[in-house]
Each structure stands twice: as C-alpha cells, then as structure tokens.
Amino acid sequence: MPDTNKFKIPFGPQHPALKEPESFSIALKGEKIMGVDIRLGYNHRGIEKACEERTYIQDLYLIERICGICSHSHSTCFVQAVEEIAAVEVPKRALYIRTLIAELERVHSHLLWLGVAGHEIGFDTLLMYAWRDREVVMDLLALLTGNRVNYGINTIGGVRRDISGEQIEEILKGVGILEERTKYYIEVATQETTIIKRLSGVGVVSYEDALKLDAVGPTARASGVDRDVRRDDPYAVYGELHFDVITDKHCDVYGRTVVRVKELMESYKIIRQCLKQLPDGPIAVKVPRKIPAGEAISRYEAPRGEDVHYVKSNGSEKPERVKVRAPTLANVQAVKHMLKDRFLADMPIVIAAIDPCFSCTDRLISVKGVNSKNKKIITWEALRAYGIDWYRGRGIDFTKISNDLRKRLEGI
Amino acid sequence: MLREVLGSFFKKPATNLYPAEKLEMPKNFRGKLVFYPDKCIGCKLCMKDCPTGAITINKIGEKQFEAVIELDKCIYCAQCVDSCPRKALEATKEVELAQLDAKKLKVIFSGNLQNGTKKETL
Amino acid sequence: MAGALFSILVFPGLLFVSLFGLIAEFIDRKIYARLQNRVGPPWFQTFADFLKLLGKEDIIPTEANQKMFSLAPVFALTSVVTVFLYIPLWKAEALFSFNGDIIMVLYLLTIPTLAFFICGWYSKSLFSRIGSVRCVIQLFAYEVPLFMSILASALLADTWSLRDMVVFYTRHPYYFLFNLIGFGVSLVALLGKLEKVPFDIPEAETEVVAGAFTEYSGRLLAILRLTINVEMVVGASLLGAVFFPFGLGFGPYVGFIIFIFKTLMIMAMLSLLRTIVARLRIDQMIDFCWKYLVPLSFIQLLLNLIAKGILSR
Numbered sequence: 001m002p003d004t005n006k007f008k009i010p011f012g013p014q015h016p017a018l019k020e021p022e023s024f025s026i027a028l029k030g031e032k033i034m035g036v037d038i039r040l041g042y043n044h045r046g047i048e049k050a051c052e053e054r055t056y057i058q059d060l061y062l063i064e065r066i067c068g069i070c071s072h073s074h075s076t077c078f079v080q081a082v083e084e085i086a087a088v089e090v091p092k093r094a095l096y097i098r099t100l101i102a103e104l105e106r107v108h109s110h111l112l113w114l115g116v117a118g119h120e121i122g123f124d125t126l127l128m129y130a131w132r133d134r135e136v137v138m139d140l141l142a143l144l145t146g147n148r149v150n151y152g153i154n155t156i157g158g159v160r161r162d163i164s165g166e167q168i169e170e171i172l173k174g175v176g177i178l179e180e181r182t183k184y185y186i187e188v189a190t191q192e193t194t195i196i197k198r199l200s201g202v203g204v205v206s207y208e209d210a211l212k213l214d215a216v217g218p219t220a221r222a223s224g225v226d227r228d229v230r231r232d233d234p235y236a237v238y239g240e241l242h243f244d245v246i247t248d249k250h251c252d253v254y255g256r257t258v259v260r261v262k263e264l265m266e267s268y269k270i271i272r273q274c275l276k277q278l279p280d281g282p283i284a285v286k287v288p289r290k291i292p293a294g295e296a297i298s299r300y301e302a303p304r305g306e307d308v309h310y311v312k313s314n315g316s317e318k319p320e321r322v323k324v325r326a327p328t329l330a331n332v333q334a335v336k337h338m339l340k341d342r343f344l345a346d347m348p349i350v351i352a353a354i355d356p357c358f359s360c361t362d363r364l365i366s367v368k369g370v371n372s373k374n375k376k377i378i379t380w381e382a383l384r385a386y387g388i389d390w391y392r393g394r395g396i397d398f399t400k401i402s403n404d405l406r407k408r409l410e411g412i
Numbered sequence: 413m414l415r416e417v418l419g420s421f422f423k424k425p426a427t428n429l430y431p432a433e434k435l436e437m438p439k440n441f442r443g444k445l446v447f448y449p450d451k452c453i454g455c456k457l458c459m460k461d462c463p464t465g466a467i468t469i470n471k472i473g474e475k476q477f478e479a480v481i482e483l484d485k486c487i488y489c490a491q492c493v494d495s496c497p498r499k500a501l502e503a504t505k506e507v508e509l510a511q512l513d514a515k516k517l518k519v520i521f522s523g524n525l526q527n528g529t530k531k532e533t534l
Numbered sequence: 535m536a537g538a539l540f541s542i543l544v545f546p547g548l549l550f551v552s553l554f555g556l557i558a559e560f561i562d563r564k565i566y567a568r569l570q571n572r573v574g575p576p577w578f579q580t581f582a583d584f585l586k587l588l589g590k591e592d593i594i595p596t597e598a599n600q601k602m603f604s605l606a607p608v609f610a611l612t613s614v615v616t617v618f619l620y621i622p623l624w625k626a627e628a629l630f631s632f633n634g635d636i637i638m639v640l641y642l643l644t645i646p647t648l649a650f651f652i653c654g655w656y657s658k659s660l661f662s663r664i665g666s667v668r669c670v671i672q673l674f675a676y677e678v679p680l681f682m683s684i685l686a687s688a689l690l691a692d693t694w695s696l697r698d699m700v701v702f703y704t705r706h707p708y709y710f711l712f713n714l715i716g717f718g719v720s721l722v723a724l725l726g727k728l729e730k731v732p733f734d735i736p737e738a739e740t741e742v743v744a745g746a747f748t749e750y751s752g753r754l755l756a757i758l759r760l761t762i763n764v765e766m767v768v769g770a771s772l773l774g775a776v777f778f779p780f781g782l783g784f785g786p787y788v789g790f791i792i793f794i795f796k797t798l799m800i801m802a803m804l805s806l807l808r809t810i811v812a813r814l815r816i817d818q819m820i821d822f823c824w825k826y827l828v829p830l831s832f833i834q835l836l837l838n839l840i841a842k843g844i845l846s847r
Contacts, residue, residue: 009660017740028664031816058463061489120740122731122813125417128570132426139438146442146503152489160494161440184416192413194732194812344664345815348740413810420571427573 006034009344013042017120017348020358024335024351031343036336040329044362049380051322056082056156056291059319063309066324067360068149069112072105073302074309074324074360079154080235081298081311082319086156086291092237093281094158099236100171100274101145101153103267107178108137109303110260110267113355114185117257120348121198126188133181140174143167158284168275175268182264189257199254203338203350206251213334216327217305218263219354221247222255229301241273253353260355289317302327304355326360437505442490444506447479449523451500458492458501467492478522483509541629542619551618555763556580558801562766565805580763587756595657595749602656607750607757610649614764617642621771622700622779624789631697636688639696639772640681643727646765647673650736653758654746665745668816669729669736675820676726676733679827683716683723683834687776690838696775703779710777712841716834717777719827721800724769725807726823728762732811733819770800 006029013021021042027034047066051059064075076098083090111134118126138148144167145151153159189195205215210223220227228245230238246262248255295312305327312321331354338350391398428435437443445467454477456469466485472478479501490503511517541547559580567574594603619629620639628635647669654666688694690712691702703710726733737745744750747758774796784792814822 007660009664016743031664054463055461057461057491057495061463061487061491065487118812122734122738122740123811124731125413125570125809126812128572129416132571135426142441143438146440146490147488150487150489152442152491155494188413192812194814197814197818198812343815343817345735345738345741417569417806417809421565421568423571425568425573426571429573 011347022358026347028344033339033342033344036339038332038336041362043359048322048324048363051319055317056319060154061152064150064152067357069109070302070304070357070360071150072101073300073307075154076102077298077300077307077309079156081296081309082156082291084296084298085294085311085313086287088157088285088287090158091282091285092279094283095236096274096278097159097163100271101151103270104137104141106267106303107264108134110264113260117349117352120352123195133178136174136177140171143170155284157287162283171275175271179268182261186261189261196254198349199257201252202342202346203253203353204251205334205338209337213337214330215334216330218256218259219331219334222259223251224249229299229306233299235300241270243270253349256353290315304328304357305331324363328357328361332361437507441505442488442503444504444509445481446502446504447521448500449477449521451498452477453498455497457495461491461495463487463489472522476523478520481519483517483519546623547619548615551615551764551767552760555760555767556584558767559763561798562801562805565802566809569809584756584760588753590752592752592754595659597658598749599656602652604754606649606652607754607761610646610761611757613642613645614761614768617768620696622696622775623771624786624793627697631695633695636694636696640684646761650746657749659749661742661748662746665736665742669746671816672726672733672735672819675823676723679719679823679831680723680727682831683720684776686716686834686838687713690842700775700779712838713777715830719831720773721803723827724773725804728766728769730804731808732814734813735816735819738813766801767797770797773800
C-alpha cells in the first residue's frame with residue numbers, strides 16, 4: 001500500500017519564501033524532510049555571452065547589473081581583472097574610494113539580510129526595523145555615487161567620482177547612527193528567546209563538511225572555517241587596514257546571524273579607517289580602449305562570500321571570454337546537506353541563511369558525469385541549433401512567433 | 413524588544429508619504445539626461461560608450477547637432493556624461509519619468525538653428 | 535419574534551459583529567504598524583478588502599470536493615457568530631443563556647478550527663493539506679490551557695452559566711484578582727486559536743503559501759477572512775466577560791462603551807504580543823504549551839479551589 005504520508009512538495013520556482021526563483025523539490029514525510037532536489041537556472045540571462053559583444057566600458061555596466069545587492073562586488077572584481085591585464089597602476093585615492101563603497105555595500109547587504117531572515121521566521125518587526133536602518137546607508141550611497149543600487153562608481157583605471165569634505169561628514173554621522181542600531185541588533189539576535197529557538201540547531205554544517213562542500217563567506221565562517229579573501233589575498237587597500245575576520249563555532253543559522261551582525265561592526269571600523277587615511281591624488285588614470293591580449297583571474301570578498309571573475313582579452317576593444325563564479329553557487333550545494341532530517345518549517349530560514357542571490361548564481365555550468373571519461377566541447381552555433389530544435393520538438397517555433405509579432409507591431 | 417517597540421508607538425512613523433510628500437534627491441543624483449546642443453561637436457563618443465544604445469546624435473546642420481535620448485533604454489549610468497569631451501551632457505535630478513504613452517519616452521534635444529537655444533520636444 | 539430576528543441578524547448579531555470584526559482588524563493592523571514605526575492602513579482598508587474580495591471570481595479547483603469546499607467557510611462563520619449571542623456584553627443577560635452555556639460556547643469555538651481543517655483537506659492541494667493538518671495539531675496544544683483557565687474562573691463562581699458567573703463577580707468585585715494567572719494563560723492560548731504570531735503556524739506565509747486557505751479566492755475567501763476577524767472579536771469579548779466582568783450594571787449605553795473599551799484593550803494586548811515575538815515551529819509550540827501553559831492553568835485551578843473553600847466558610 002503506498003505510504004500516503006510521503007509526498008513531494010514544490011518549493012519554488014515561485015514561492016513566497018524565495019525572493020528569486022529556484023526550484024527545490026522537497027520529499028516530505030509528515031513534517032520531516034526526507035530529501036531535496038535542487039535545480040538551478042531560472043535566472044539565466046546570457047550575461048557572459050552578452051559581455052563578448054560589448055566593449056569593456058559597456059561591459060562594466062552590464063556586469064554591475066548581474067545582481068542588485070552585490071553590484072559593486074561584481075563591478076570591482078571585473079575591473080580588477082581588466083586592470084591586471086592592461087597592467088595599469090590605479091591611484092591610491094581611487095582604491096580607497098573603492099574600498100569605502102565596498103564596505104558600505106557590505107553594510108547594506110547585511111542589514112538587508114537581517115530583515116529577510118526576520119521575515120522568514122515570521123518576525124516582521126525585525127524586518128521593518130532593519131530595513132528602516134538600511135535607508136540610512138542607502139541615502140549615504142545615493143549621496144556619494146548618484147544612485148541607491150548599481151552605483152557605477154568604477155571605471156577602468158580608477159573611480160568616476162570624488163568625495164568632498166562634507167560628504168565625509170555625512171558618512172561619519174550615518175555610520176555613528178548605524179553603529180548604535182547594530183549594537184541593538186546584536187542584543188536582539190543573541191537574547192530574544194523565540195529567535196534563538198528558531199535559529200539554533202538549524203542548518204548545521206560541521207567544520208569538516210564545510211571544507212568538503214566548499215562553502216564560502218559567512219556560511220563557512222560560522223562553521224569555524226577561517227577564510228576571508230580580504231585578509232588572505234588582499235586587493236584594493238585591505239592590506240593596509242586593520243580588521244578582524246569573524247568566525248563562530250556554532251555551525252548553524254544562529255552562528256551565521258552572529259557572524260553577519262559582528263561583521264557589520266567590523267565594516268564600520270574599516271570605513272572609519274578609510275576616511276582617516278584617505279590620501280590626496282588623482283582618482284583615475286587613462287586606459288586605452290584596446291586592452292592588450294592576456295587573461296587574469298580576480299577574487300573579491302562579496303557580502304555573500306568569495307566572488308571570482310576570469311577575463312580573457314585578445315587585443316581588441318571587446319573581451320573574448322568573461323566567466324563569473326558567484327558565491328551562492330558554492331553555497332547552494334551545502335543546502336542539501338543542511339536539510340537532512342529537519343522539519344519543513346526550517347526550509348525558508350536555511351535557504352535564507354546562505355543569503356542566496358540566484359541572479360548571481362545562474363551561469364552556464366557544465367556538469368559531467370562522475371565517472372565519465374569523454375568530454376565534448378559544444379560551439380555557440382551548435383548550442384543555438386540545439387535550443388531551436390528542442391523547442392520545435394515541443395511545438396514552439398520562435399521564427400514563426402517573431403514573424404507574427406513583427407507583422408502585428410507594424411500593423412499598429 | 414518590548415521597550416523599543418513601545419517607544420516606536422509614540423514616535424513619528426518612518427514612512428515617506430509619497431506621493432503626498434516628494435523627497436528631494438541628493439546632489440549629483442543620476443536622473444534624466446539633458447543635452448546642450450551648442451556645446452556638441454558631433455564626435456559621437458557618447459554613442460560609442462552607451463551600454464544600451466539609448467542616445468543617438470544626428471547632424472541637422474553645419475556644426476549643429478541634435479540628440480535623441482530614449483528614456484526606456486537609458487540605464488542612467490551617466491557614462492556619456494563622463495565620455496563627452498565638451499561637457500555637453502548633464503544628469504539632472506528628475507526621476508519621475510513614467511509615461512503611459514510609449515512615444516513620449518523619446519526625448520529630442522535640438523537647438524534653434526538661428527540662435528542656438530535649447531529646445532526640447534517630446 | 536421580530537425582536538429576536540432583529541437581535542440575531544442585526545444587533546448584536548450578524549451585521550454588528552461583522553462590522554465590529556472589520557473595524558477590529560483595522561485597529562489591529564494599525565497598532566501593529568505603529569509599533570513597527572510605520573504608518574499603517576487607512577480606516578477604510580478592511581472594508582475595501584472585503585468588498586473587493588466579494589467582487590472577485592470564485593475559482594474552485596477541479597480536483598477539490600465542490601460541496602465541502604463551498605460549505606466549510608459558511609459553517610465557520612455561522613458558529614462564531616452564534617457564540618457572540620451567548621456572551622454577556624453590557625448587561626448581565628446575554629441575548630440567550632442557560633445553565634451550561636459556557637461549555638457550549640467553548641465547544642462552538644472549536645468548530646471554526648475544524649472547519650478550517652475541512653477547507654484545507656478537501657482542497658486536495660499539497661500546501662492546503664499541510665496547513666490543515668497543522669491546524670488540527672495546534673488545536674491539541676492550545677485548547678487545554680484555554681478551557682482550563684476559563685473553567686477555573688467559572689469554578690470560583692460555582693456555576694456553569696456565563697450569566698450567573700457575571701452576576702457573581704459583579705456582587706464580589708475584587709474576586710477577579712484571583713483569575714489573573716488564568717487571564718495571562720488564556721491570552722497566550724487565544725493567540726493559538728486566532729492563529730497569530732507566534733502561533734500562526736497553519737498559515738505561515740513563508741512555509742506553506744497560505745495553509746488551509748491556499749486555494750480559496752473570491753467570495754469564499756471573503757467569508758473566511760470575516761470569520762477570522764469575528765473570531766478575534768468574539769475571543770476578546772469572551773475574555774473580557776469572563777475575566778473582567780465590570781460595568782455591567784450601568785445601563786445599556788454606558789455599558790456598551792465599557793464593553794467596546796474592554797474589547798479594544800484586549801485586542802491591543804494581542805497586537806502587542808504579535809509584534810514582539812517570532813513564529814515558533816510546531817514541535818516547539820506543543821512543547822511550550824504543555825510545559826508552561828498547562829501547569830500554570832493547573833495552578834490557577836488549584837488556587838481557585840482553595841479560594842472557594844476558604845471563602846464559602
């Protein structure tokens with residue numbers, strides 16, 4: 001007789017708990033989770049291919065829009081790779097401004113995460129308070145860069161805008177307010193009973209498993225893995241700043257909360273140091289439009305973990321290949337492990353705890369069989385033909401659809 | 413938590429009552445672009461650098477140029493402002509650009525052929 | 535006959551309690567918003583929501599059981615409105631009363647929960663089933679402390695009728711102080727009945743999309759939401775009548791104002807509790823109810839028994 005207690009529920013792609021579409025198909029028995037099937041790819045937009053058709057300056061803005069919250073991370077990582085290929089020396093003031101905006105973005109991202117985590121456990125008050133305080137940092141960023149997200153502060157060879165004295169005053173005032181509020185959030189996260197009850201013991205990844213599953217960012221640091229690209233492989237001016245890398249021994253969602261909230265305090269420290277040590281000088285060097293041939297890898301500590309960009313140039317104005325490895329791709333593999341033998345009610349907070357940004361994640365990844373020995377390289381034309389045939393086999397013909405659409409639009 | 417929550421009850425709410433109260437954008441906010449035809453030399457560097465192809469420069473006379481900016485294609489990155497060697501483009505603080513009529517989203521900046529004053533048509 | 539019909543359908547029956555329910559939802563959301571430093575909805579929001587839902591199409595999934603799907607919300611609404619007729623509001627006499635009506639009131643209050651279970655179960659969709667099962671599991675947890683604390687209050691008054699209980703407490707005004715522990719317990723347990731945070735597990739938006747109500751739309755959803763609002767009013771009035779039986783001898787108009795004031799105070803306390811805690815998991819909730827609420831209500835029962843023994847001498 002079939003076990004009527006076992007069934008599979010679809011958690012996504014559309015679900016109120018997920019901010020971005022991703023498919024988790026959960027096998028349930030009563031309230032207990034038996035297994036999870038993860039499918040990625042709902043947010044794939046072909047960005048890496050689109051980068052090859054645009055010049056480096058245009059690519060800067062495209063790469064920035066991979067994600068709304070980690071936009072400066074992607075933009076800086078890309079620019080660092082291009083500057084390495086072109087072998088230009090970026091002025092110190094530009095590097096300081098880049099670091100400043102990077103830390104402000106980290107503050108923004110962690111406050112946003114705090115709100116989202118509160119919402120997933122049903123604590124809407126925390127959501128409203130954290131997002132009210134996030135407005136302080138967004139106003140600061142709008143003052144400095146001209147927009148609340150997608151800052152566009154980078155250009156190849158430096159930054160586009162300078163900071164004035166009164167802007168520095170505003171930043172210090174804003175950071176002071178935020179420091180008060182962050183101390184309050186540390187108190188709430190560590191002492192509020194219902195929060196501790198919901199977050200403790202949930203989504204456990206031990207130290208060995210974190211190393212084996214390649215977790216990055218606060219997800220790994222909460223399991224005691226002491227890895228931070230800012231300290232291990234310093235870029236921008238992190239080599240000249242003093243800050244601590246926060247790790248925690250709890251290995252669960254509670255640990256990740258503590259790591260993120262304490263990282264907020266470290267960010268305020270870094271921002272203050274940056275502003276004090278800001279040197280004078282130019283904010284950009286002129287870089288020719290044609291970048292010489294070469295390739296470079298650049299790493300960056302985004303708020304969610306380690307972000308890796310690979311750029312290959314061939315001497316023309318457009319890059320030959322751009323590859324992006326976002327941190328969530330590394331973390332999402334740990335989700336399956338975290339959900340073993342947990343309850344359905346833990347599902348939203350476990351997914352939210354790795355701070356998923358599925359817009360960053362969906363790139364073209366090729367999965368080979370575990371034991372397969374042959375590999376195939378598929379060209380762009382073959383891939384396109386494959387796609388057209390796949391849809392035609394299901395009765396959808398895009399050529400016909402686009403012709404109909406064109407006829408109808410011309411008829412207007 | 414309780415004390416904080418009770419305190420908020422008596423404070424002014426943090427919500428902006430948009431559209432009754434409109435917020436002022438900070439200085440140098442990247443909103444709608446504006447073009448000064450008398451400064452343009454027709455080098456078309458802005459067109460080259462635009463990530464979406466939102467700006468088009470047309471020649472309408474001897475050393476007279478007009479710019480057609482498509483507001484729905486523009487991503488308000490202001491790269492054209494930086495690329496222009498003569499500072500003929502500027503970003504304003506105007507952000508309420510929603511329209512019901514798609515034709516209104518194409519903004520043409522052209523000068524008067526006689527005395528070069530800026531004329532904006534929709 | 536016409537008088538009774540008027541009382542049942544208009545005042546204080548269906549129309550009055552529905553309007554009061556809608557106003558109560560507005561006040562709850564406004565207080566919730568102000569506590570979170572936001573503005574909150576305007577005064578006509580809940581009426582607009584209700585009217586809008588009435589105008590939308592009812593979509594019943596093909597796999598669902600059509601009859602049960604459509605009838606279950608009506609059962610829920612009818613039972614909560616019926617409860618309201620037995621609660622003494624501004625005089626010691628409720629609209630109808632008899633000896634033993636406290637048991638009937640508590641029984642009628644269970645019917646909405648079972649109706650929600652039927653709603654979810656016969657929708658045949660996965661999220662509805664999970665939500666409806668959680669609804670019933672939650673019933674096991676909060677019902678016992680709620681019943682025991684209300685019955686403890688009745689025990690002190692030595693009667694099973696709400697009217698006689700209210701008369702007893704009006705004669706001895708300070709005896710309500712004995713029941714304060716019971717008031718605390720039943721306030722928390724009432725959050726479970728009304729499915730509000732921390733006990734809004736059956737309807738957790740981020741886990742099961744809307745729990746038992748996932749497949750509902752249009753007029754049936756309007757009836758369900760009205761049921762939830764009326765449940766809040768009825769629960770608050772019941773607690774007000776049982777634990778704070780004041781102001782029942784002052785005549786209809788003053789009594790009415792005192793009744794509104796008492797109910798709004800209890801609803802404000804419910805909103806406050808809703809704001810400061812997160813949602814619990816179902817196993818944590820059952821733990822909490824049986825480990826803390828039930829012993830406290832036992833203590834209340836014992837206290838009342840001892841007090842009755844001492845006072846009757």
